[in-house]
Amino acid sequence: MIDLALVPEEPGCYLYRDADGTVIYVGKAKHLKRRVSSYFQKHDHDAKTQKLIGQIASAEFIVTGTEVEALILENTLIKRHQPKYNIDLKDARRYAYIHLSADAFPRIAIAREVGDDGEYFGPFVSAKERDEVLEVVKRAFGLRSCRRLPKRPCLRRHLGICAAPCTGTMPEEEYAARVNRARAVLRGRGNDLIEEMEAEMAERSERLEFERALELRDEIAAVRHLAERQRMERRTDHDEDIIAYQEQDGNLFLLLFHVEKGTLTGKQEYVFEASDDAVEEFLVQYYGEHAPPKEVVLPTGVGEPVADYLADRRGGKVRVTVPQRGDKRRLLDLAGKNLDLTFFADRMKVEALREDLRLPDPPNVIECFDISHLAGTAMVGSMVQFRGGRPDKRNYRRFKIRTVEGIDDFAAIAEVVGRRYARLLWEGKSMPDLVIVDGGKGQLKAATDAIAALGLRLPIISIAKREEEIYVPGFPHPLPIKNDARSSLFVQEIRDEAHRFAITYNRFLRRKAMRG
Structure with missing residues (x-):
């Protein structure tokens, strides 16, 4: 048991240990005694803190001269001990980068990790966006993508999408100029580059170098396309980090935008247990590993010691901004x-x-049925289950149609739906929150009657192909839901998965019959 009378009253850090002597939590405080006492005298702690208190067997204290020093020390101690009750800053996702090699004629390519062999741009959150940027930059500036310079030009040269330094006719200075332009685009300075390129294009035209002028025209069009897609572009002279967070179910979900001189260059996501100090603890740990930018934008303010800590880490002032309106508020809302x-x-x-x-209530468990056959042969049924908005493939089911001869989708749906829920009744298992049937009013009625015959009442809808209309029992007309509404797109997603699963089973049975 900790003797509170022996706890220092100065700023510093405290280390809680369990019965085995393992450090399970490291914290900092402006007034150690008040902070440590609050753990044992308050009774409204969150669940994480209550669990921590139950495991504390002893404590160690290190006094510092200022609270900022305590922040720095806290970060060092967390790295050293990696206590289980301090938040774990593991990136929720890993994204790819675009890499410019350090060769005499740099190569452009995708990289999964950052190394020390050239320059890295990103990370790119969207693979599609990354690939498009890579392709546009390669084509616009003719940068090579081959791992080694070949001895003769490849197909890319003949297609006119590579400057082909392998031929030996491309001066290193000219290729370097192309690389510099690509570098400017990848850093989000496309608009400035366009002005330079337009001036050079005019100059080349005056000198009757029309071939290069046309190349520049195409490069400008590509750069303009990428610049227009950078909606985050603003005229700033410094970098910013935009941090948004939200607490849900005892966890803190946090997203960090990196904005370099007004242009969004990437994001990172983190999830950790929520606590009273979680955001400030995140800032201290994260910027203990990464150099702070000139400005950090947050939805709420932080204490002065944290701001001083960021400035100490950067070696210069760091502005912590809580915007109410304007571009920064828009960035925060976007985050x-x-x-x-x-x-x-x-x-x-x-x-x-x-x-x-x-x-x-929210339809957390949804089951969707579809029928598949080829001209009435190999007729099968499928059922897919979505749980919490995601496919739960462990609960997918497939059915051979037993009672239907020929083509009768209505009877097939009735059989499959009846078999599914008769089995759940027999096994005493819970029913879904919503049933979806692929088809129109006929399929819906067949499924509804099958459910009613079991003495059940389940929410049920059907979705008709082509117009993606959603029907409910008892109404002759589809619901007034646009087919591009979020709810309709979700139903379409579920229906498409049921259709895919049914077709896969149908093909399997046909192949089996042919072999057999």
Whole structure:
């Protein structure tokens, strides 16, 4: 048991140890005694802190001269001991970079990790965006992508999409100029580059160098295309980090945007247990590993010691901004939106479906049925289950149609739906929150009657192909839900998965019959 009378009253760090002497938590405080006492005198702690307190067997204290020194020491101690109750800053995802090699004629390519052999741009959150940027830059500036310079020109040279330094006709200075332009685009300075390139294009035309002028025209068009896609571009002379976070179910979900001189260059996501100090602890740990930018934008302010710590790490002033309006507020809102899309997209789909179908509770468990056959042969049924907005493939089921002869989708749907829920009744298992049937009003009625015959009442809808119309029992017309609404797209996603699963089983049976 900790003797609170012996706890120092100065700023510093405290280390909690368990019965085995292992450091399980490192914290910092402006007034150690008040901070440590609060663990044992307050009774409204969050679940994580309550669990921590139950394992504390002893404590160690290190006094520092200032709270900023305590912050620095805390970060060092966390790195050294890696306590299990301090947040674990493991990146939620890994993204690829675009790499410019350090060769005499630099190569451009995709890299998964950052090394010390050239320059790296990114990370790129979207693989599609990364690939498009890479392809546009390669084509626009004719940069090589081959691992080694070949002895003769390859197909890319003949297609006119590589400057082909391998031929020996491309001066190193000219290729370097192309690389510098590519570098400027990758750093988000495309608009400035366009002005330079337009001036050179005019000069080349005056000197009757029309071939190079046309190349420059095409390069300008490509750079302009990429620059227009950089919606984050703003005229700033410094880098910023934009941090948005949200607490859900005892966890803190955090997203960090990197903005270099007004242009968004990448993002990182983290998830860790929520606590009173989680955000400030994140800032201290994260910027203990990464150089702080000139400005950090947050939805709420931080204490002065944290701001001083960031300045100490950077070796210069760091502005911590809590914007209420303007571009920075827009950036923060965008980060929040990305946070929702990254961590809560599945939950948002389920909630949108609940709202549009007027369901009392979110349809967390959804089962969808489809029938597949080829001219009435190898007729099969499929059922896919989505749980929490995602496919739960462990609960997929497939059915051979037993009672239907010829082509009768209505009877086939009735059989499959009846068999599924008769089995759940017999096994005493819970029913889904929503049933979806692929088809129109006929398939919907067949499935509804099959469920009613079992004495059940389950929420059920059908989705008709072509117009993607959603029907509910008892209404002759489809629901007024646009087919590009989030709820409709979610239903389409589920239906498409059921269709894929059914076709796969149908093909399997046909191949088996042919072999057999």
